[in-house]
Amino acid sequence: MILDGKLFDTDRLAETTVSVKGDTIDAWHSGKHRDFGANIQAVMRPDGLPIWTSDAMPGHLHDLTCAQRLDVTGALYWAASELRLSTLADSGYEGAGQGIHAPCKQPADGRRLAVDNRTYNAVLRSMRCLGERGFAILVGRWRTLRHSTASPRQVGDIVRAALHLTHFEYRHLPESC
Template identity: 75%
Template sequence: MVDVPRELVQYVARLLYAERRARGTRRNTRALTCFYQALLVLVWFRKAEDVTLLGAGFGISRATAYRYRDEGVAVLAAQAQDLHTALRRVAADGWSHVICDGKLFDCDRLTETTTSVKGDTIDAWYSGKHRNFGANIQAVMRPDGLPIWTSPAMPGHLHDTSCARQLGITAALNWSASQLDLPAVADSGYESTGHGIKTPVKQPTDGGQLAPDNRAYNRLLRGLRWQGERGFAILIGRWRTLRHTTVSPRRIGDIVAAALHLTHFEYKYLPESC
């Protein structure tokens, strides 16, 4: 038993069927039908089941279960729209702005290292801010909190601003503000990323108080930004496998993108082509 609509299982099964046809897979050569493979993938997303036990429940080997899961993640992640297309759709739907935010998705400790800006050797996937290992995922949300796009995984030691710049997110958001009249609001971590991204005014370094206009501006931004936290809560609350993953952190971006596509189906937000 899994608490997802049967229509969602059938939708994922159709995507898997199309993938099998594209690969030239012959009929009756797979251990599971498309429907049961889709069910396996959804159980893993929804319940974060151990893949070995999950495969045993479906009567397949451990290796086959991993292969079927990975195939399902790849097929779902491939349906994701690019950021510019997602922003155009939000603007066409009449929304006034979008929300940009980042989150560290928890993963196991890794031995991969990198060099910090100070020249020290550090853990590439360790976030000093969160004091935990994980992948930095950037997301763009509608004003009501529904995520419309998520980024590839970036090492956890990177700051939100660095991730957004390296992935071209700041450029896309500044473009949408100038061309689509669709500005973005973000927290102070995105300061100085462009006029199209509105961030709070920081407190004076001399300890003085902000001017009344700046305090009102910050309060207004807080009233708009809080839905960004809801966007990540929608994904993590619904798809339990996002709470902690043991796969390579570089693949977390695909897993989150796949979960986002499942969320769009449940919220009836799929593109018309789907």
């Protein structure tokens, strides 16, 4: 499985929160993207088809924080231990825990990564690249996901509706009783 997060662009919502530094910030503003939006987490199949999307989380939150608050990491830990089903993720999930594989980061002192770590990163990227296709399927097919004027809190419902329509389109529906 592949775990990924995306900031869905929205209009501003006047909601403030306190940052880790103690400053008052806009809850739905992402400093990394320099834009307002909702952070959505998704789990994709190895071929890139998204199979689950989360509720909308404020844009200022990091991917790992969102996954932990939504208890996605707990479900993935269980899948890794009981089903031997590991999860591939990007560097935003570094330190997520057992069963969630994230790339090794470059050393802070400027040295190159060791050969085994560079190889691990290359193999991880080559397997995870199809999972990046999951959000591309949703955003490319459903124009409303490119920019929403609805409340950022509603983006999770909109993405989930697009996910179900995508499952219908790809004929990936559960068998009827």
